[in-house]
Amino acid sequence: AAVVKSKEQQRWTYIVHMAKSEMPASFEHHLHWYDSSLKSVSDSAEMIYTYDNVIHGFSTRLTAKQAQLLESQPGILSVLPELKYELH
Amino acid sequence: TTRTPQFLGLDKNPALLPESNSESDVIIGVLDTGVWPESKSFDDTGLGPIPSSWKGDCESGTNFTASNCNRKLIGARYFSKGYEGTLGPIDTSKESRSPRDDDGHGTHTSTTAAGSVVNDANLFDYAKGTARGMATRARVAAYKVCWLGGCFSSDILAAMEKAIEDNVNVISMSLGGGMSDYYRDSVAIGAFSAMEKGIFVSCSAGNAGPSSYSLSNQAPWITTVGAGTIDRDFPAYVSLGNGKNFSGVSLYKGNSLPGKLLPFVYAGNASNATNGNLCMIGTLIPQKVAGKIVLCDRGVNSRVQKGSVAKDAGALGMVLANTAANGEELVADAHLLPATAVGEKNGDIIKSYLFADPNPTVTILFEGTKVGIEPSPVVAAFSSRGPNSITQEILKPDVIAPGVNILAGWSENVGPTGLSIDDRRVGFNIISGTSMSCPHVSGLAALVKAEHQDWSPAAIRSALMTTAYTAYKNGQKLLDVSTGKPATPFDYGSGHVDPIAALDPGLVYDLTADDYLNFACALKYSAAQITSLAGRNFTCDASKTYSVTDLNYPSFSVVLAGTGSVGNGSTVPKYTRTVTNVGSPGTYKVSISSESPLVKIRVEPESLSFSANNEKKSYTVTFTTAGSLPSNSNSFARLEWTDGKHTVGSPIAFSWT
Numbered sequence: 001a002a003v004v005k006s007k008e009q010q011r012w013t014y015i016v017h018m019a020k021s022e023m024p025a026s027f028e029h030h031l032h033w034y035d036s037s038l039k040s041v042s043d044s045a046e047m048i049y050t051y052d053n054v055i056h057g058f059s060t061r062l063t064a065k066q067a068q069l070l071e072s073q074p075g076i077l078s079v080l081p082e083l084k085y086e087l088h
Numbered sequence: 089t090t091r092t093p094q095f096l097g098l099d100k101n102p103a104l105l106p107e108s109n110s111e112s113d114v115i116i117g118v119l120d121t122g123v124w125p126e127s128k129s130f131d132d133t134g135l136g137p138i139p140s141s142w143k144g145d146c147e148s149g150t151n152f153t154a155s156n157c158n159r160k161l162i163g164a165r166y167f168s169k170g171y172e173g174t175l176g177p178i179d180t181s182k183e184s185r186s187p188r189d190d191d192g193h194g195t196h197t198s199t200t201a202a203g204s205v206v207n208d209a210n211l212f213d214y215a216k217g218t219a220r221g222m223a224t225r226a227r228v229a230a231y232k233v234c235w236l237g238g239c240f241s242s243d244i245l246a247a248m249e250k251a252i253e254d255n256v257n258v259i260s261m262s263l264g265g266g267m268s269d270y271y272r273d274s275v276a277i278g279a280f281s282a283m284e285k286g287i288f289v290s291c292s293a294g295n296a297g298p299s300s301y302s303l304s305n306q307a308p309w310i311t312t313v314g315a316g317t318i319d320r321d322f323p324a325y326v327s328l329g330n331g332k333n334f335s336g337v338s339l340y341k342g343n344s345l346p347g348k349l350l351p352f353v354y355a356g357n358a359s360n361a362t363n364g365n366l367c368m369i370g371t372l373i374p375q376k377v378a379g380k381i382v383l384c385d386r387g388v389n390s391r392v393q394k395g396s397v398a399k400d401a402g403a404l405g406m407v408l409a410n411t412a413a414n415g416e417e418l419v420a421d422a423h424l425l426p427a428t429a430v431g432e433k434n435g436d437i438i439k440s441y442l443f444a445d446p447n448p449t450v451t452i453l454f455e456g457t458k459v460g461i462e463p464s465p466v467v468a469a470f471s472s473r474g475p476n477s478i479t480q481e482i483l484k485p486d487v488i489a490p491g492v493n494i495l496a497g498w499s500e501n502v503g504p505t506g507l508s509i510d511d512r513r514v515g516f517n518i519i520s521g522t523s524m525s526c527p528h529v530s531g532l533a534a535l536v537k538a539e540h541q542d543w544s545p546a547a548i549r550s551a552l553m554t555t556a557y558t559a560y561k562n563g564q565k566l567l568d569v570s571t572g573k574p575a576t577p578f579d580y581g582s583g584h585v586d587p588i589a590a591l592d593p594g595l596v597y598d599l600t601a602d603d604y605l606n607f608a609c610a611l612k613y614s615a616a617q618i619t620s621l622a623g624r625n626f627t628c629d630a631s632k633t634y635s636v637t638d639l640n641y642p643s644f645s646v647v648l649a650g651t652g653s654v655g656n657g658s659t660v661p662k663y664t665r666t667v668t669n670v671g672s673p674g675t676y677k678v679s680i681s682s683e684s685p686l687v688k689i690r691v692e693p694e695s696l697s698f699s700a701n702n703e704k705k706s707y708t709v710t711f712t713t714a715g716s717l718p719s720n721s722n723s724f725a726r727l728e729w730t731d732g733k734h735t736v737g738s739p740i741a742f743s744w745t
Contacts, residue, residue, distance in 0.1 A: 049170070054281040054282075082174065084240060085240075088292035088294055
């Protein structure tokens, strides 16, 4: 049970793609919207990077369950797990 | 690099190259392991002020300050938050939390793309000559995204974001990972955004060859670069006790072997491990190896580590034998002990001698650097191969460029082998990989960009592809070192780059961001997937029929139904292509050469006349099958338009599925 619990609490990095055009009018700035979306699944998670040119979104560390929950929120396009690339 | 500028013809006809002022306005962003700013290749003598378009920065950190940048190395940033989030804080006793390159790879790639001219460059006297990047006057911006523990997608995406903001013109990425759909791949996503802003993105094809379907970075908005050899070698002969000699290669410099034959042992017979032949750490029995030359088989661990293992066990030297995976490809290394690498055939003969002779003996004779080696280029065995595993209708790689035994700048925080026990320090190192071919193309793209500042990334790539060559001067087809036989477009794409020809391609196949989004529609991407990829909304027209074959790509990959499949003996859809005249007015005529009588190729019209610059003309290609081949069969053809001065070539690959 402890192992299962520990696995459930394990955090991974995810890249969260946001549909900026779907930002509710109640938010003045998209960063506030990103933060609010993130806080809806985790009180403690912080944004690692925010992205404005290559995508609209941010990267953060979440549990798998939190990532799944975030992906179901309105305005979220995708929550992609971090990938490791290697030099050629 | 030394030799590759000559091999590519950059030393001839300087009048054909772009003016230095326009070249020095081009900024190449290199995402890699950072930069060693003290490299002579970053000398900024003679360069004018930093381009006014530049918005970047020179960030400080461990052993790196803003004063490390100059008018050549104009930017340096590092991206470690994703890496540190996963693996914990960087141990600054092991790697620099700054743009400083502790590995060497990033310095090698950035100096290859745009290093300044350095006289008398060499590695232990090997490959001696004047080193220079492909675009000697272009500016370099280094974005460190790769660390001891790897390169993380959140950091790569952040670096691409900054490179775009900083206003680079070319992005060079000698890294890859996996074969995800484009909308899940951070490199493809970042490259899309860069492309949309007019930035040319070149990426390495990967080193997973010679297996098929082994490519990385296959998105059509990326220029995917495979690797070939150049006409230079570093011979080091294996001389056996039976009087026979076998050619090999080496970059060893140090204490010589005794001038006599030494006892020779096969690593597999000097180990208790089942994989003892591979000379893995701790597997050689010192009592069976000490004072001898040991033969190790290539594979699994690094080539230089095998040498280190042999040395630690007391061996005096090493012969490194290729296996079937590498065939006859010889990659030279700056081993820590006298060592040479031999091909599979020679390796097998040497092993036969080892097993047959009760007292085998051997020595190694080092011959230095030889140039003028023919045939060259040959496709490197390690270079990843098509077909494209994500979208088979897009032929990849796009081109090959020099990627074997390339000398370029290096970090002085690490020895030439990269091993922690290697305490030698060098300003230049010789290494191999598609990592090395990619920045060649990045630098050449910078030259084309300098000459044609208004060209899109697709037009620049088209110029590099349609002018690439697929045959040697004697007319024989380029060879694949892994088979010794003629290579195919799945190995070299459109061929080996010819930069001088690329500066004046005659016609180009242009593409816009919307063309690629139509391509995404053809892939049946959902609206969310398209928005993830492009960072903006794009609506596929429900009334329109999209096809991946509609993409105005400079090469063709035609997928046909194999024996027993639906569609035998049929006509596959027409391929329409539009070419833009970027030369003088003229008439181009088409020619087709094909190795398959089973596919009839018809081009309409057969001639295209242009009366003005930037005039566009379309043509269609119809492929009619007269029969089929078994599934997984391939055949190849070539389509060329020529006006007598320019030849605009496109490879055609047929795959029966």
